[in-house]
Amino acid sequence: MPLLDRNGSAEDRWTRSEGAAIGNIPAAIVPWEVLAAALDAQEPEQVIGVILPNSVPFSALEPFLPRLALVAIAFPAYSDGRGFSLARQIRRAGFAGEIRASGPLIADQFAYALSCGFDTIELPEASAARQPVPQWLRARDTFSATYQRGYSESGRNVLDQRRAARAAAPIAAE
Incomplete structure (x- = not known):
């Protein structure tokens, strides 16, 4: 899936794991359901990220934030804005790691996503094909x-x- 940051296309250094077995993955993103087990199995040089549904309450995520390097928030649809509120709460709590939106957002939401605290946006291939990077960058500069x-x-x-x-x-x- 293509990844964007505020400057355009970005390289993804993270690897998704479907379970808590993260073995020799230096930067692993695990599902919310196995986060506690993955953190227990974390190696000293390893960094852990989590992909979570946008319906997870901030209070459930908050205790894990000091041990995470990335929080990816899943957007099931561009019209479901709960992930924006969750990102804002995470930033206000002092999280300095990467916050990633993952899902079919649209370019018109780019400036708002950045202002809510997102660092990157991971798009499905179909969304990226429909709205190429230059369109996202123009949309980023539209709202001041x-x-x-x-x-x-x-x-x-x-x-x-x-x-x-x-x-x-x-x-x-x-």
Whole structure:
């Protein structure tokens, strides 16, 4: 599956494992259901990531975060936005590893995914063929403001920007 980061196509250093047997895989992504067993089997030089459904509550994932290098959140459909909220909670908890969206997102969601804390997006082949990398990069640059506070690099939302512009504007003489 093609992988994108904020700059375009990215190389994937991670290998998916279907179970907790991660043996000699240096960077292994395991399913949520076997995460605890995989962490118990982790070798000293090995890094572990998890792929989890977007329905997993943050409280269930939180105890594992210090031992993870990657959290991949599965999106069953582009219209199911629960993964965006989960990514935001993970970032706010201080997770500094990679957060990956995995599923059929669309290019119009790229800027929002990045602002929620996603580092990479793993697309099914069909989605990547329908919307090539240049389209994703154009979509990334389309939105410069957000409606939610704390989702932009400046931390200010559209309303905050409007208030600041009004305050900076000279008062018209009557």
